Amino acid sequence: MSPSHIHVPHHCRTVTEILSRVGDKWSVQVVVQLGNGPKRFNELRRIVEGISQRMLTLTLRGLERDGLVTRTVYPTIPPRVDYALTGLGCSLLKTVRELGVWAIENRDEILEARRRFDGANLPEIGQDERRSDAA
Amino acid sequence: MSPSHIHVPHHCRTVTEILSRVGDKWSVQVVVQLGNGPKRFNELRRIVEGISQRMLTLTLRGLERDGLVTRTVYPTIPPRVDYALTGLGCSLLKTVRELGVWAIENRDEILEARRRFDGANLPEIGQDERRSDAA
DNA sequence: CGGCATCCGACCTGATACTG
């Protein structure tokens, strides 16, 4: 097996593709929640809260498509649909958590770097150009 | 440090924010390339190739802002600017590589899941509204 | 309750042209 430090263009696309899913605004949050056990649609909607019905649907579809999540329909009335992580989803969750730990551990350093950068580069611009800052 | 399996809303935002950067189409690729050593602007442009000049600029700015990359200007003629990973950038690279490994290892499973899903859900598209929508 | 379709605005991106 090839070591991870050599650059393989073929793999590059694969990785980028997966990273897109991970970087997706909601996918990871949903996966994390499902890590605590299966959830129903509106249950997820409440927990993630901030996600719209549309986005939750699309996100779940995407995750299901990639084999990360299973969708179980109970043809009752009212209908009930459970979503749960697959083995693949679980393994992704584990890996992503590493990244989460990294993020939390380095949060302060990043925030400080940001403050420093903003202060040094745009000290006299009244307009706010921040894109990724949470309000 | 709190275990990663308890959900802390505060951390949630932090993680999401970082994940956005990681999921960013170019950030990771640039970081990976810089992992092989400092690079000049157009050097990066050539290696990543596919990235536009604008996006490379924006990506590098973002990475610099987050303290992941350093930018060194040599006031020569013609100008020369080197970009390099910081310690923070290196540690991120290490963590992201884990994800890369995961992606490569599970690529086949994901692709197959996708094929299965697509085959099961959209077996007969294409004959819908063939009204030559060449707007 | 769970889900899809539509509309529509905000944002992201790439191409182009210009500067130091």
Place this chain on the structure above:
DNA sequence: CAGTATCAGGTCGGATGCCG
């Protein structure tokens, strides 16, 4: 070489309304 400014197009995401 490195970078900024501008503009047009595409995508993303939310709000709304309807269906099973």
